[in-house]
Amino acid sequence: MIDVPVFMDITPDAQAQELRCYLKSLGAEISQEKSPKGIEDDLHKIIGVCDACFKEGDEIVIERVLNSIVSILVLIPVERAENPILAFCEKLTKAPRYELGMVALRVGWLLFQSVDEHSPMRYHVYYHLLQLAKQVDFVRFVYKDMEHLRAQFQACPPSNEQMQKLLRLLHEVLLECKQGEQAAKVMVELLGTYTAENASQARDDAQRCILAALADPNTFLLDPLLALKPVRFLEGQLIHDLLSIFVSEKLQSYLTFYQNHKDFVLNSLGLNHEQNMKKMRLLTFMQLAEGASEMSFDTIQSELQLPAEEVESFIIDVLKTKLVRARMDQAARKVYISCTMHRTFGRAQWQQLRDLLYSWKSNLQVTQEGMKSVAAAQMEMLHQP
Template sequence: MSLPAFIDLSVEEQTLELNSFFKALGASNLDDEKPSEEDLATIVAVADLCFKEGNEAEVEGVLNSIVSMLIMLSNEKADNCISTFCQKLIKPSSSRPMGLVCLRVLSVLFHGLEAASPMRYTVYHSLVQVAGQVEQIRSVFTDLEKMRTQLAASKPNNEQMQKLLRSLHEALLNSRESELASKVMVELLGTYTTENASQAREEAQRCIVASLADPNTFLLDHLLTLQPVKVLEGALLHDLLTIFVTEKLSVYMKFYEEKKDFIEGLGLKHEENMRKMRILTFMQLAEGAAELPFELLEKQLQLSNDQVEEFVIQVLKTKLVRARMDQLNKKVLVSSTMHRTFGKQHWLQLRELLTTWRSQLRQVKDSMLTIVNEQAELLAQQS
């Protein structure tokens, strides 16, 4: 267990000091004459009184003193105390500096608990909530795999993980981390099964709208595999998502003409939708052709002659397509492109490609060994 250094006092001595401190702030039911470990629950219940003090360094010292005792409690006694303590720190005040104090104290508590302690989940959840309030979520969460590793030994159940992922998504949005927020929402939707997918209907709708609105998100086919999204089949939003996954600009334009009020009601901007659909259409055209004439792009992407070159430059900046323009012959020469959808056929093609690559590497290795052996024999004969 890795712990920071605390003042060298016994539990009884710390309890005595804390009792006196909180009584001075107006707390009752505290015994500052006969302190014991049992008083810790009472101290935790009034822990938020210390925020009245206003001195951040003193508040942090008091809270860390409580933490030093919490981590020494047995699991049976610790659960309620730690849960109450976390609740007191989630909303201490509107002060950002005090919020940062709470963030640091909860971090000490999280790392001070045994890896297998089920309370690590509770503390981590509180950390996420506080970090979201003070826009410091990156200090707590950087990627899903690391989070899973940190919580693996405490074994949170599926319902707990759903609750955590919702809080994490909200905190990321509040911290303007839209890309990470999108990944977390997809992870959340992936926790639902066919039996309970309908419970996440609203979250699936928000996820789709956010993904469509994100100017940097182009590959959307993975959303269609999520059970809560499948529940939406037949709904207009699902139809719109399918257009962005598989169709061309002309299909979107027809949908917009018929369902303009619906798209605008979602908060989506038509011009941004057109931009994204043009790029997706270009990708689809590039999948099946090594050369794309400007004339074809004008027609398929509904661009004027003088808009084509600028548009192609914008596509190349996304790095979704590798190509170069031949202005003289008015065409785009395609080197490679990302696939809008990656289905079974693409996996089979990738398998065939990797198999061929492995076979060629073996041939190169065998050829190199032959050359090395021949050189060794030649040197041996010369010597």
């Protein structure tokens, strides 16, 4: 193995010379001679064959070589750096196996952090980083939440079209990495980038948003989707009808829809019927629990169309979701409900919350007055001879 220098204390020209010689030794088609056109042409040629370093068995050496290229890249004036940066990012995404993908991801992140925060190239580097993160199933390396993402581009925000493209990819990557809840938030963010004027153009994004929310086994609060302008443009279509069922209807409504549109659910949308049934049973139970302090096993069996022997296991599954707080009494064949999450949160729920807060306020005032009376009585006793 050839010893590759760290490239910390040598000039960019000397660094490029070392890189050319090293890549040449790995069989890359590149001259060892310095380009007469200068460092930028040298860098262009080095990037063109830099993937030859993936043949090297030592990942530490590979990372040092790629980091060296980054150290030269950031010295190129920003107005001339676009093509080299894009070419280098493309090479990084071609890492042939997982371990090298992780190396490429770290190098890409170094490049992203090294590009001037006012440069529009930060967007393009980040887009390629997401592609790398998908390949190695490690999106959390580059994405924490939407607030963190916006902060990355605060000095040079992408255009609305670029942000939409980025959010579509991010949604895809998060789903691939089994982060359904984060993916749903990203899709809502994407739909929020459309205005009333162009919401009709968001048909595909709106459908993807609905589909992702329905398919995610951990997404139960679907009501906010109906308020999004692009989703409103789907009113009257089957996918909007199906969303409405998951938002506010019971299990039987879904079963009727499924019987009438089985091909649409299974083939057009690619949804899993058994998973849909499981989610609708949970949502139906939540709706039944909203107005009840207790529920019999017979009611649960009838409303949710469950075999008698599956009622208890279903209740256990409900309690695991923490959507409902309840206690099961097997002897009495009942469930005692203390509270439940609302499937929808509209005017009635806001009124209920308002009444609850006023009740708390009234109780606190009564308690305060009682404490004042107790304190006054104690002071009076202290002053008695």
